[in-house]
Amino acid sequence: MADYKIRGYQDSEYDVVxxxxxxxxxxxxxxxxxxxxxxxxxxxxLTCTFVCLLCSSKTFLLPVLAVTLLLALGRQVLGYCWSMYIDHCLKEDLQDIRKTYMESEGCHFWVADIEDSIVGTVAVKPSDESNKELILKRMSVRKDYRGLGIAKALSREVICFARREGYEAVVLNTLMVQREAQKMYESVGFKKYIEYVMPTIYGRLINFTITKYRYEILPAS
Known part of the structure; x- marks a missing residue:
């Protein structure tokens, strides 16, 4: 496996990123x-649907088909909602990567490059909660290149950037399904400091939990 290098984003990599x-x-x-x-x-x-149909139809076929249909329908609805979230991100800060991350103070966008192939990304910008913090965003590593330490290296690049720029901390948000990412951030030194359910109807309905992490930048000795 070729060595990777971490460098700044280039406009020619817009679609790939x-x-x-x-x-x-x-x-x-x-x-x-x-x-x-x-x-x-x-x-x-699902249980009530199965039992009610079983009692009324006296056969396993109808309740099994009904539950299977509900599961398939739910899968389609969740997939659609998730794709809408992805589209929202693409139309937000990833709509104009250079303007958002390469032309503003406290912002930057990095890529992990292996033989001119982009295999990972990460970005950082000032946090909305404090002007002394940066928020890490858009961490992603190609599936076939995971386990090589690329995500950790990208995280450390962000931390070094924050230290050079004089910030006191780096924060980030993770979702309840990003368990591997959470373990990776913790191994780098990020500490969990708050966990909450998204304060929306659908957030409470499906227990959509967000966990926030923080890395304290220690002052130079």
Whole structure:
């Protein structure tokens, strides 16, 4: 495996970076479906549907088909909602990567490059909660290049940038299905400091949990 190098984003990589982000986020759809399926009210609805149809039809075929149809329908709805979230991100800060991350103070966008092929990305910008913090965003590594330490190297690049620029901390948000990412951030030194359910109807409905992490930048000795 060739060595990777981390460098600043170039405009010619616009489509590749957006596609890498889209594919990376799309991988979470099965995990989101399993998370929703584990919710008590979902299990209750499926169980009641099965029992009611079984009692009324006196056959296993109808309730099995009905539950299977509900599961398939739910999978399509969740996939559609997730794709809408991805599209929102693409139309937000990833719509104009250079303007958002390469032309403003406290912002930057990096790529991990292996033989002129982009295999990872990460970005940083000032946090909305404090002008002394940076927020890490758009971390993504191609599936076939994971386990090589690329995500950790990208995280450390962000930390070094924050230290050079005089910020006191780097923060980030993770979703309940990003368990591997959470373990990676913790191994780098990020500490979990708050966890909450997204304060929307659908957030509470499916227990859509967001975990926030923070890395304290220690002053130079």
């Amino acid at each position: 957006r596609e890498l982000f889209s594919h990376g986020m799309s991988e979470y759809v099965p995990s989101v479906c399993i998370h929703v399926l584990k919710q008590p009210w979902v299990l209750f609805v």
